[in-house]
Structure formats: C-alpha cells, structure tokens
Amino acid sequence: MRPLYRIQQIEIEGFRGYPKRAIFSFENKNMLIIYGPNRAGKSSLLNAIDWCLYGDHITTEQYTKIRERINWEIKNFSAREEPFVKLVLKDSNGNILEISRRGKISFEAKKNGTSFTTESIVLSEIKASIKDFYAGIHLHQEAIREFIIAKPEDRKDPLLRILGLSALSDIRNLVSSQKMAVKLEKECGILRERIQDMQKIYKENIERIKSELSHIREDFYSENGIVKLCDDIATELKTIAQNAMLPEPVFETYDMLPNRQKFLKELDTIITNLRSAHPATQKFSDIANKLQNCETLKGKIQSLKEEEKNISNKINDLLQKYGDKQQVLKTKGKLEADLTAKKQERNAKNSLSGVISEAKNYVESMKELTKCPVCEQSISRDTLLEHLSQVHNSMGAEIKSIEQTITQIEKDIEKYEAVIKNYEDIEFQHKQLLIKKEDLKKDVETLIGKTLPPGFDLLSEVEENIKLLNGEKDALKKKTDEINAILDNLLKRKQDIQNIQQVLDWETEINKLSEATKSKEWNDLNEIIMRAVTLDRQLEIINEAVNNKITEIVEDALNKVKTDISQIFARITNRSDYPNLTLDTERFELLASNNQEERKAVPFFNQGDLNAAAIAIFLALAKSEPQHNIGFILLDDPSQSLHSDYKQAFAEILNDIVATRQVIISTMDTEFKDYCLQKVVKEKRCYVLSPKPNDNPDIKIEE
C-alpha cells in the first residue's frame, strides 16, 4: 500500500465554534474521539479539516450533498480576525504537508518545507476531489441517509463517490446534457428554408407583375430594354415641349442605376409642370376662370333684380293704400289742422261749462230769487236751477264728443307718420340699390371690355358672354384632353419601367440566393457544425465508454469488499435471521440473505439496521486500498440510531480499521465513546469538549 497522509495537528482560530486560537495535536494517534454535548465544537473541528483542504466549496450542498450547508457561515460571529485553519499532515514515508487557509484572503501549503500557493497542487498531492472526500473520507449522517433512501438506480452516483470515482459520475452527467450539433444544424435548416421561401416569393411576384404587364415584350425585361423605354419617354416629352414652344425639359441620366431611379422619380414633376405650362391648358384654365367670374356676376345681378322687385312691390302697396308721398304729407297736414281746431273748440266749451257751473252754485246759494240776475227776466229760483242744470249737462256731452274726435285724429296722424317713414326707408333702399347696380355695371364692363349705355340689361349681356365662353371652352377641351391623354400615357409607361426594374431586381435577388449555399459564409457555418459534431461525438463516445465500463469498475471495487461489507454488517447488527448483507452490482439493490433466501433489505430493515448497512459499506471501502492519498477517515456522529449492542460491535470493527486508517470520530454518545476507548487498542486520544458562551470550548484530554 502506498503512503497515505494522516493528520498530525490542527490549528484553528475564528472558525465557527472557535472564536480564539486552539491547537489539537493528533501526533501518532490512530484514533481521535472528539466528545462533547451539542454546540461544544465537535463538528466545527471536523469542518475545519474540510475547509482547510477545499475552502468555501464546503459551504454548498452542490459539492457536499449536505442540505444544512445552505447559507452556512464559516466565520465565528464574535471573532475579530478572518477564520484561520492550519493542518499538518504526514505520510508513512515521513513527508510533511502543511496547509493553511485564512478566510478568502490567503492560502498557503508546504511540502517538506517547500511552499506553494496553488490549491490544485494540494489536490494533486492528496488526489481526492471534494465529492470523493465527502463520500469516502468524511462520513456524515446526511450521506448515510442519502445512500440508504435513494432508489436503487440512483445509488450509482453516491456509490461512485464513495469509491472515489466522482469524475466518472460527473462526466456522465455532463455529457448527457449537451447536443450542440443538432441545435446548430437546426439553425442552418431554418436558414435554408428561408432562402427557399424568399426565392419562391420573388418568383411569384415576378409572375404576377409579368401577367399584369402583358403588353410589355419579354426582351424589354433587360437593362437595354429599360434604357430603350426611358429613351422613348424622354424623346416624347421633348417633342411635346418643342411643339408647345416651351423650354425643353432636362433629365437625369438613366443608362444605369441609381441615376435611373432619380430619372423616374423626377418624371412625375416634369410631366406635371409640362401639363400646367402647355398653352392649351393655360388658355383653358383662363376661360374657366372667366366663366367662373361671369357666373358670379350673374348671380349678383339676379339677386339685385330680386331686390329691385321687392322695393317696387312695397311702393305699389303704399300707393294703393295711401297714395304717393306728397298726398300722404298733405293728408297729414290737414289732420293736424283739424286737431288744432277741435282742441280750441273743446277749450271754449270747457270755459263756458265752468261759467254755467259757477252760476248754478250762485243761484243755489240764493234763498229767494224772483228774476234772473243777468237778464233780469222774472223766473223762479227752481226753474232757473233746472234750466242751468240742463244747459250744463248738454255742454258736458258736447265736450265728450269733441274729445273722442281728437283721439281719432291723433291716431290717424300717427298712422300717416308711419307711412311717411316707410316711404323714406324705401327711398334709402332704392338709392343703395342704384349704387350697387352702378358697381355691377362697371364689373360687367370690365369683364366684357366695353362701356355699356345707361339702362342696358346687364343680365342679358352676362348670359351672352357665358354662352360665348362655354363655346370657346368646348372647342379647347378636345385639345387639352388630347394633351392630358398623352401625358397620362407617359406616366403609365413610367410605372411600367418601375415594375420592370422591380422584376430585374428580384431576378438578381433570386440568383444571389441561389449562390448563398455555395458561399464562403455557408461553408464556414457548416465547418462550425462539423466541429460541434466532432465535440458531441467525442463526448458521446466518452460517455458510452464510461457507461460501458462503469458497471465493471463498480463490480470490481465491490467484489473486493463484498465479504467485508457482509462481515462488518453481521458483526454490528448480529442479526440471526438475515446475517448477510450484499450490494447487488447490477441494480445497486441492498440485499439481506441467509442460507435459504435473499430479499430486498430496505423494506424490512429498521433505522439502526439501515445505518449499520451504510456504515458497513463505508468502512469496508475505507479499509480497501483507496484511489486517493488520504489516510484518515472522519466519522460525524456515526452511532446515531444504533442499538447499544451495535455500538460495541462497531467499536470493535473500528479497532480493525485503525490498523490501516487514522479514525477521527465526533460524537456526543458517551456509551459509544467508552466502547471506542475500551475496544481500540492502538494509540488513541479523546478530546472532551464543554461549551462556553462566546468562547472556545473547554478542552480536556482523556486517553
């Protein structure tokens, strides 16, 4: 057996349960028991060994397969310095390996005094990856549980780790997830489909355009054909301009792209300008403007005539009812004179009535009266009073009648005043109308270009003019229609050229796409795919080779320890019904057996049996020659769930193990600790730890 490293000393400070510096010396000891209650720093000491070798990787479940390692703190919360651990290892040849780690800051290792700072050199020296370490060197309760409760087919990976073959397990897991070539080939397939789809679309578009342009000969679908069509349009436009005595249009060159695009774009403007500048179009436009003006004037004249008619009707109405304005004024004057006379008559009657009233009052004041006081005629008082009353009443009736007459005359005067006001309004409107009429006459004279005599019928003149202009417009329409048709045709031919150009562009694209899969870029893409195919294939072959050999390798390893597993299990459990335990190398099923039968163990084993089974496999493999150079095993609380008898047997087995391995046990189980101290005959030491708040544990040594 080659020399394996054992632990000589552990120095620890600021790490988990150790805020201060502590040194554990394991020198020449084959078994170390770290004993104490919960939170005494037992597991911290084992973890310090792990951390010194593998750093912060031990804080994750990914590598350790220990679920409690999620969010796991390395640093002691009350320590001032970064956590520090130093391990001193020694092999049987006397080689000393010192490894020290301080937080994330520094790592240093020395072999026989030669120092190096690369962690991979240490790993090459001990030849154990972290996964192998946590499966085959550090036995944790979670590792036991994982192995026991896993389905048989899932035990392969934990078993490979226990055997120190996690690299093979990793290769299998890695390769199965990669298939790059297929992915890239699919991408190339999409590109190829896209090329075909685009070619198809271009071809369909070309067919559609050609069917729409059935009047275009096939030979025009060429550069020369397009230039010829452009030539024709340019020549025709020049001829039209010459014939119309207009300046010749200036064109962009069109013998090649991209100037031709510019030429075609500018044709729209050139044709629009030529259309509006052509004499026939201009004259037509002039006549159209004049016609519009005539129509406007005609409307105004008709409106004026209507207004004139309204005024005339109003005057006739007044004449019929009241006579002319002079007569109305005269009637009003007469009424005013009557009113004055009547008012005088009324005033006279009122005075007389007052006198009679006073005379009556006087007679009434007289007690006796025999003759009239005015004319002195004999008359009695009563007769005189009666006479005066009659005269007074008669006078009142007359005055009332005169008042009624006055009221009537006043009403009549008001009426005639209103009539006079009407006459005055109409006279004003008539004057305004005459002004408008004069203005319109001037407008018509301007339009027709001659002076019209007074009283000339403006409407007839304008209507006559409209008739003449319409005649001229009709005569010009034929000419302008001809020109417009020619120019519209040129625009259509321009559109044809653009469509032909589009067809040529698409044909170029189709040819370009046909070359795509022969291009350098395409070859380069396929070259990358070939590299991916090669890599995929290499990994696939490696995976297949590993898978094909894995059973053989596992079988080989298990066959070597088969007897040991069964014996260790039998010694720990001392089961009489099924004393033998084997691990089936094909299906990784745990099988319990006796001389008569063999059956699956997990369904009927109790928890203690299952733990004993896992410990038996672990210890049997630990006893065999390892793949690594580590000569110690770490057992974290290994007696959990074990019956008292099992513990004694377990301690006896450990006595065998210490012949080839240094065994470091962390336990709170006093019984198990005592058994270990009793049964293990080789050099041993027990560290008894007692927790102290915010301080290192008390450490006592028991040997």
Next chain:
Amino acid sequence: MKKEEIKSKIESEIKEALTAEQALIEPTIALLAELLEAHEKGTSDALQAKIKEEYKKLETEFNTLKETFQQKFFGR
C-alpha cells in the same frame, strides 16, 4: 482498480467504439485525459466550465457568422 487502470479500460472502450473513425481516437482520448485531469486538479466546476466554454465558443462563432450571412443574403 487503480485510476490509471480505469482510465486505460475507458481508453480501450473508446478505441473499440471508434474503429471506423480512426481520426477521432486520438483527440477523444486526449479529451478524456483533459477531463479527468481537470476534475482531479479542481472540482467538477472546472470540467463543466471547460466543455460549456467550448460549446459557447462554437455557438458564438456560429451566431456571428449567421448574422453576417443574413445581412449579406437577406439584407438584414
């Protein structure tokens, strides 16, 4: 079985599987050695990262070329 022996067995298996693809034998065995060495030197991280990096490199190179190809032939 020693690690070297295990490696040798896997190599034999690879040679047998690639009888018809002789050119692949040497690089595949070299890749196996590289994978095992990467694993031994560090953790499986290094191993996975190495393969993933190789694939990523191929994919990036492919995508860059694909973009050039599309711009040239599809105009974008």
